[in-house]
Amino acid sequence: MSRHPNDALRGSLDLLVLKTLSLAPMHGWGISQRVQQLSEGVLEVNQGSLYPALQRLEKDGLVTSEWGTTDNNRRARYYTLTAAGRRALGEELEGWRRFVVGLEAVLGATSP
Amino acid sequence: MDEEFRFHIDMMTDANVRAGMPPEEARRRALVAFGGVERHKEAMRDERGARWLHGSGADLRYAFRTLRRAPGFTVAAVLTLALGIGGTTAVFSLVETVLLRPLPFREPGRLVGVEAGMGVLGEVLTLRRNVDAFERVEAYGSREVSLTGAGEPERLTAAAVTTGLLPMLGVGAEPGRTFLRDEDEPASADVAVISHGLWRRRFGADPAVVGSRIELDGAARTIVGVMPASFRFPTRSTELWVPIITEGLSPSVLWGTGGFWKVARLQPGVGLERANAEVASLGPRMRELLPWTMPEDYWRHATVTPLRDRVVGDVQPLLLTLFGAVTLLLLVACANVANLLLSRAASRTREVAIRGALGAGRPRVVRQMLTESVVLALLGGGAGLGLAFVAIASVRQLLPPDFPRLAEVGIDLPVLGFALAASLTTSLVFGLVPALRSARRNPGATFAGGGRAGTTRERRRLSAFIVAAEVAVSVVLIIAAGLLLRSFSRLLEVDPGFGAQDVVVAKVAPPEFRYPEDGDRADLYHRLLERMESLPGVTTVAVGSGVPFGGDAFGSVFLIEGRPEPAASGDWPLADVRLTVSADYFRALGVPHLEGRPFTAADDAAAPGVAIVSRALAARYWPDEDAVGKRLKLVWEDDWRTIVGVVGDVRWKDLGDSDGPALFVPLAQGPTGPMRVVARTSGNPAAVARAIPDLVGSVDEDTPVSDLRTQRDLVSASLAQPRWATALLTIFAILALALGAVGIYGVTSYAISERTREYAIRIALGAPRKHVLWRLVRWGAGLAAAGIVAGLAGAALATRLMDSMLFGVSPRDTLTFVAVPLVMAAVALAASWLPARRAIRADPVQALRAE
Numbered sequence: 001m002s003r004h005p006n007d008a009l010r011g012s013l014d015l016l017v018l019k020t021l022s023l024a025p026m027h028g029w030g031i032s033q034r035v036q037q038l039s040e041g042v043l044e045v046n047q048g049s050l051y052p053a054l055q056r057l058e059k060d061g062l063v064t065s066e067w068g069t070t071d072n073n074r075r076a077r078y079y080t081l082t083a084a085g086r087r088a089l090g091e092e093l094e095g096w097r098r099f100v101v102g103l104e105a106v107l108g109a110t111s112p
Numbered sequence: 113m114d115e116e117f118r119f120h121i122d123m124m125t126d127a128n129v130r131a132g133m134p135p136e137e138a139r140r141r142a143l144v145a146f147g148g149v150e151r152h153k154e155a156m157r158d159e160r161g162a163r164w165l166h167g168s169g170a171d172l173r174y175a176f177r178t179l180r181r182a183p184g185f186t187v188a189a190v191l192t193l194a195l196g197i198g199g200t201t202a203v204f205s206l207v208e209t210v211l212l213r214p215l216p217f218r219e220p221g222r223l224v225g226v227e228a229g230m231g232v233l234g235e236v237l238t239l240r241r242n243v244d245a246f247e248r249v250e251a252y253g254s255r256e257v258s259l260t261g262a263g264e265p266e267r268l269t270a271a272a273v274t275t276g277l278l279p280m281l282g283v284g285a286e287p288g289r290t291f292l293r294d295e296d297e298p299a300s301a302d303v304a305v306i307s308h309g310l311w312r313r314r315f316g317a318d319p320a321v322v323g324s325r326i327e328l329d330g331a332a333r334t335i336v337g338v339m340p341a342s343f344r345f346p347t348r349s350t351e352l353w354v355p356i357i358t359e360g361l362s363p364s365v366l367w368g369t370g371g372f373w374k375v376a377r378l379q380p381g382v383g384l385e386r387a388n389a390e391v392a393s394l395g396p397r398m399r400e401l402l403p404w405t406m407p408e409d410y411w412r413h414a415t416v417t418p419l420r421d422r423v424v425g426d427v428q429p430l431l432l433t434l435f436g437a438v439t440l441l442l443l444v445a446c447a448n449v450a451n452l453l454l455s456r457a458a459s460r461t462r463e464v465a466i467r468g469a470l471g472a473g474r475p476r477v478v479r480q481m482l483t484e485s486v487v488l489a490l491l492g493g494g495a496g497l498g499l500a501f502v503a504i505a506s507v508r509q510l511l512p513p514d515f516p517r518l519a520e521v522g523i524d525l526p527v528l529g530f531a532l533a534a535s536l537t538t539s540l541v542f543g544l545v546p547a548l549r550s551a552r553r554n555p556g557a558t559f560a561g562g563g564r565a566g567t568t569r570e571r572r573r574l575s576a577f578i579v580a581a582e583v584a585v586s587v588v589l590i591i592a593a594g595l596l597l598r599s600f601s602r603l604l605e606v607d608p609g610f611g612a613q614d615v616v617v618a619k620v621a622p623p624e625f626r627y628p629e630d631g632d633r634a635d636l637y638h639r640l641l642e643r644m645e646s647l648p649g650v651t652t653v654a655v656g657s658g659v660p661f662g663g664d665a666f667g668s669v670f671l672i673e674g675r676p677e678p679a680a681s682g683d684w685p686l687a688d689v690r691l692t693v694s695a696d697y698f699r700a701l702g703v704p705h706l707e708g709r710p711f712t713a714a715d716d717a718a719a720p721g722v723a724i725v726s727r728a729l730a731a732r733y734w735p736d737e738d739a740v741g742k743r744l745k746l747v748w749e750d751d752w753r754t755i756v757g758v759v760g761d762v763r764w765k766d767l768g769d770s771d772g773p774a775l776f777v778p779l780a781q782g783p784t785g786p787m788r789v790v791a792r793t794s795g796n797p798a799a800v801a802r803a804i805p806d807l808v809g810s811v812d813e814d815t816p817v818s819d820l821r822t823q824r825d826l827v828s829a830s831l832a833q834p835r836w837a838t839a840l841l842t843i844f845a846i847l848a849l850a851l852g853a854v855g856i857y858g859v860t861s862y863a864i865s866e867r868t869r870e871y872a873i874r875i876a877l878g879a880p881r882k883h884v885l886w887r888l889v890r891w892g893a894g895l896a897a898a899g900i901v902a903g904l905a906g907a908a909l910a911t912r913l914m915d916s917m918l919f920g921v922s923p924r925d926t927l928t929f930v931a932v933p934l935v936m937a938a939v940a941l942a943a944s945w946l947p948a949r950r951a952i953r954a955d956p957v958q959a960l961r962a963e
Binding site for chain 2: 075076
């Protein structure tokens with residue numbers, strides 16, 4: 001089976017972004033901070049891929065964005081999950097879980 | 113973008129400052145962590161632009177790889193598609209050339225034909241002066257001329273044209289020129305333009321031919337130009353053009369010499385309706401100018417139609433039917449490929465599920481499967497194009513030579529475009545549903561053990577529906593082909609009324625300068641007949657001004673003694689065919705003599721006028737009396753003729769023709785001109801045919817002999833159009849039947865292979881094999897039955913459009929509508945029985961273990 005090497009990574013980044021946004025709308029910086037926070041430091045979002053990912057998700061209709069102001073009165077672009085995004089999140093999560101279960105089953109096998 | 117990044121970097125800087133870094137250090141760290149802003153922007157730009165391309169590139173490579181790994185599937189799919197797309201492209205090239213492509217003249221959209229009146233020159237001149245909607249009005253007429261004076265005399269098809277016609281069409285001569293405006297005067301009209309073919313054949317393509325003199329019908333003309341090879345107007349066989357004299361004509365010639373076709377060019381921006389209105393309103397003016405009274409319906413149905421319609425003629429319904437039929441074939445092909453894809457998709461569920469789980473979104477999966485379909489379709493289209501090329505080449509041989517625009521048929525840009533469009537469209541038709549189905553499937557379900565029940569049943573139902581639809585479409589096509597076949601066989605059964613076996617015919621045209629009068633020509637023919645009777649192998653010989661299927665039988669109106677002269681032109685007694693014949697004409701052709709006596713040598717120029725009529729004419733005008741002894745008169749003659757005999761009816765134009773009333777006058781008493789020699793041989797027509805030109809030459813060396821062939825050939829040529837149409841449609845129908853059978857076989861096989869376990873259990877538990885077999889066959893037969901019923905309904909609607917093409921067969925012909933479903937049912941039963949039989953033969957224990 002062949003696919004572009006970044007597919008899996010892209011998939012996981014999308015998942016993280018969608019999940020984070022499902023909790024509350026926020027801007028790019030906020031997303032990267034929140035992921036770090038929720039994973040207790042294990043996962044760190046690669047800054048270089050975050051904005052391209054957001055752009056792609058917006059193009060696919062899974063998130064929308066608009067300008068807003070932060071608490072300290074600065075302008076920032078806020079991203080929100082759309083209904084389609086919510087659905088996609090559900091599917092991606094389901095698929096991801098199944099994959100992991102399968103993976104573990106293989107890795108944990110003791111007999112051929 | 114910039115502002116967003118700036119915000120992000122600022123926040124990062126703030127965080128660093130809070131962590132204890134000095135401000136400049138904090139900012140520097142943040143910038144480094146974020147990476148170059150420009151690089152980001154570039155990456156995002158690339159994302160936007162290249163992402164689509166990159167995805168497609170990967171999809172394409174992936175598609176090729178998977179197709180290569182399943183060669184059986186790929187070959188089957190590509191061949192099926194090649195068949196469908198190739199056939200459709202080939203027929204489309206015919207349709208495009210004949211029906212869609214504009215005529216090869218300057219601004220062809222503005223050229224129109226005027227169908228009105230008798231076709232006399234006076235009408236042309238009046239139209240010129242009175243119709244503003246026309247920029248120009250010209251005329252042309254076909255005739256045959258004899259080329260003599262240099263070597264073997266030859267009979268050519270020529271066209272007399274008004275001097276402005278060729279410039280109006282916008283075609284010039286090369287080398288030389290076309291006619292000058294004033295070459296329509298008697299003094300300067302002794303010119304001619306020849307065709308490229310004649311130039312090559314007779315003059316060796318010598319440029320010096322321009323300015324040289326030739327002899328046509330005994331009169332000298334100067335060749336002024338050669339038309340290009342592609343110019344074939346008004347017919348394919350026209351080789352010579354001469355100017356029509358329109359100046360200095362007496363009214364009786366101006367309004368009496370008919371047979372010209374009128375063609376005009378509309379003023380720019382003027383529509384057909386206005387031209388029609390103007391032309392129609394000229395009726396009264398024409399009557400004013402005509403030197404004699406015309407019947408009431410003269411000029412009543414005057415119309416102006418696009419010139420293209422006149423050229424294309426009645427081939428349109430035929431071509432459209434063919435195109436419809438081949439499109440049905442393409443649909444059947446698509447159905448088979450769709451089923452192939454569905455079956456294959458079933459075995460790729462795991463692969464698709466993993467791709468889905470690892471981040472390929474649903475649109476991505478669909479796109480990838482569609483790419484595969486497009487690749488398949490393009491491969492099929494490419495192969496189909498090759499097939500179309502071969503098909504077009506062979507069809508060009510099959511078609512009769514007078515098929516409109518035959519020379520222009522070939523593969524050109526619009527045809528290529530069509531092939532491409534057809535490929536892409538078919539890829540959507542057969543690929544979309546399987547692609548959407550694959551993507552929808554929940555990846556989770558595949559990983560649960562077994563887990564195929566729900567989706568498999570759905571897929572089987574979808575496949576079944578596709579096959580049923582395929583069967584329906586095939587049934588429509590096969591019924592259409594069946595109707596044409598029956599129609600064609602009915603045509604072949606028609607008794608033409610004469611015996612075509614072993615009869616040779618040839619056209620003979622004595623030159624006018626040596627035989628100016630009817631009597632002179634009659635003498636020549638008599639001499640010719642004497643000579644021909646002594647030819648070995650000849651049993652009976654005769655001459656006549658036309659032969660059946662020869663295209664040279666013209667009609668006349670006549671008067672009947674004792675009945676009033678009719679008022680409207682529709683009421684005149686009409687003989688569809690009026691011929692001048694020698695005494696043995698009917699015997700030579702094998703036409704039975706029914707009543708009275710034949711012509712004899714006593715019926716010469718001095719004797720009282722006589723005539724022979726056909727049974728149809730006698731029955732129509734003397735239904736309750738004996739026609740023999742009655743008198744009739746041809747309108748240009750002064751004396752009445754007595755009917756002395758009645759002969760059997762003959763089909764004159766083609767086998768589908770009705771038995772037209774015919775009138776015959778003896779050779780010594782009638783108008784003569786070029787005639788056909790008819791020679792019945794005792795069995796070797798070819799040998800006799802070879803001897804005829806020399807024999808004619810020995811009687812008069814300047815009399816050309818042309819169109820030398822057997823009467824059988826003439827009959828056969830008249831069947832050419834129905835023959836090729838029926839042949840093509842039958843080929844499509846057979847292909848559809850084969851594809852349909854393959855489709856049923858495939859679907860049944862696959863359905864069975866998935867339930868092998870279930871059936872193995874049933875058999876192991878004691879169910880009789882026959883019982884299980886019957887269940888399997890019933891499923892396959894069931895969906896075929898549904899398809900057949902739907903197909904019958906569709907055919908009942910569709911064949912109504914074929915009415916004009918059928919002879920002796922109704923579009924709802926019972927035999928066809930019963931036979932075709934039976935054949936289809938038999939094929940479907942066989943196609944579902946074979947895989948079922950194989951399945952139950954298998955050892956149930958083996959089958960269970962293999963699971």
